[in-house]
């Protein structure tokens with residue numbers, strides 16, 4: 386199929402209404418959207434990404450009132466997080482309504498809901514007139530796309546349309562919080578940090594990462610965020626050796642000369658540059674990638690999470 390590339394949210398939304406699948410920008414990463422009430426379209430999303438069927442999708446809404454079409458009760462903690470952080474880089478897992486198809490949620494009785502803050506995303510979602518499911522718009526296992534060019538690199542010819550927007554502001558996927566239990570649990574760290582969440586609900590916990598934790602967040606057990614190159618973590622200022630073409634990303638200039646070196650001015654900049662850096666290293670066929678570790682505060686926790694997954 387030919388993939389239509391456009392900067393018109395109305396034109397992109399027409400593909401969704403016709404049962405197609407459309408990649409679109411958000412402030413976290415680019416997503417691959419389908420009408421959440423159209424099972425056939427949702428299957429196309431899994432197929433285009435080569436995504437395991439047991440990995441649930443996030444529902445994206447343009448307005449808070451759409452949440453009520455998806456969930457049968459908004460838990461108290463979720464209501465407080467919605468008030469504080471929507472629209473933004475946050476996904477809340479809540480009990481789902483039966484109208485939300487099982488293919489969307491991989492058979493779970495819960496659904497993750499997010500309301501993106503990027504203005505172009507809002508325009509697009511509003512023009513669709515329905516909530517969309519949208520995983521990151523990459524081939525499963527590859528780094529999430531933070532530009533429309535990265536989407537085409539993975540999915541050109543496999544999806545109906547790409548809505549072109551600016552590069553994703555945060556560059557890491559949304560924080561996922563399970564709000565169905567006694568207290569909120571962070572299943573995936575993101576730009577909304579645990580400190581931010583605790584300022585609203587002090588009971589918020591990190592996922593223990595044990596077998597029960599993995600069962601709560603099916604997506605986290607799959608291999609993620611990996612470039613083809615071997616990723617090695619290095620402590621700030623520590624020397625490292627390389628035996629071939631390498632890449633480096635971090636906050637300080639390395640002693641070693643690499644083919645591709647990215648020195649960032651802040652942890653935020655490092656987070657937003659990471660996935661594009663991984664892709665660039667792969668384009669250049671580099672064998673090794675050195676990534677400087679950062680302190681795990683704020684978005685640093687999410688950045689370290691993605692770095693550790695890239696090493697695995």
Ligand code: TXA
Nearest residue numbers: 413415416441495496497520521558559602603604605
């Ligand atoms: O920032 C984001 O969240 C991006 C943009 C496009 O919005 N989307 C994204 O989707 O990262 P995806 O499919 O790549 O990651 C979804 C994550 C997976 O780890 C999945 O297991 C988890 O969210 N998830 C989705 N629904 C869930 C549910 N009902 N219960 C537990 N985890 C869920």
Ligand code: MG
Nearest residue numbers: 520521529558
């Ligand atoms: Mg993903």
